[in-house]
Amino acid sequence: MKLGRLNHIGVAVPDMEAARAFYRDSLGATEIGEPFDMIEQGVRVCFVDTPNGGTQVELLAPLGEDSPVSGFLGKNPLGGQHHLCFEVPDIAEARAEFEGQGKRILGPTRIGAHGTPIFFVHPKDMGGVLTEIMETPEGGH
Ligand SMILES: C[C@@H](C(=O)O)C(=O)SCCNC(=O)CCNC(=O)[C@H](O)C(C)(C)COP(=O)(O)OP(=O)(O)OC[C@H]1O[C@@H](n2cnc3c(N)ncnc32)[C@H](O)[C@@H]1OP(=O)(O)O
Numbered sequence: 001m002k003l004g005r006l007n008h009i010g011v012a013v014p015d016m017e018a019a020r021a022f023y024r025d026s027l028g029a030t031e032i033g034e035p036f037d038m039i040e041q042g043v044r045v046c047f048v049d050t051p052n053g054g055t056q057v058e059l060l061a062p063l064g065e066d067s068p069v070s071g072f073l074g075k076n077p078l079g080g081q082h083h084l085c086f087e088v089p090d091i092a093e094a095r096a097e098f099e100g101q102g103k104r105i106l107g108p109t110r111i112g113a114h115g116t117p118i119f120f121v122h123p124k125d126m127g128g129v130l131t132e133i134m135e136t137p138e139g140g141h
């Protein structure tokens, strides 16, 4: 495995607009994107940037009952840290390596919020951390 940059930390939120206001007013974030729906992934997404190209916070609100964040919010009604996302240079190679380690990969490789391929690895095989692996965008982040 060739570990790349920590691209984003996924944070599940029960109320997207309240979360955006919190990052703006309490944390002083100045770069807060517009929310957008990723219907196939069942989530509404909004990126909060940190300075100097730092790791982003990915706010995630559920779209519908079947959303992968619905169960999480059921257990954590205030929301909370949901996943870490690491970049890798080659998504197919990374997937094959995790498979070789016997880890449970959650679903197919698909296109993520940054437009590059992603997959998820089960938290129970990753020290309790739901882990997203994403291919580094062309030209870096
Ligand atoms: C847009 C995209 C992008 O960035 O490009 C995204 O990030 S989309 C981000 C949203 N998409 C995803 O998360 C897709 C992958 N996620 C999934 O397939 C699912 O959410 C699972 C991770 C398998 C969890 O599924 P589900 O909620 O049905 O399972 P569950 O409630 O029965 O949980 C099974 C066990 O895992 C634990 N568990 C559940 N979610 C967890 C999480 N986020 N972090 C750590 N542990 C977690 C539960 O507490 C439980 O442990 P106990 O048994 O000990 O109680």
Ligand SMILES: [Co+2]
Residues within 6 Å of the ligand: 008, 010, 058, 083, 085, 132
């Ligand atoms: Co993510």
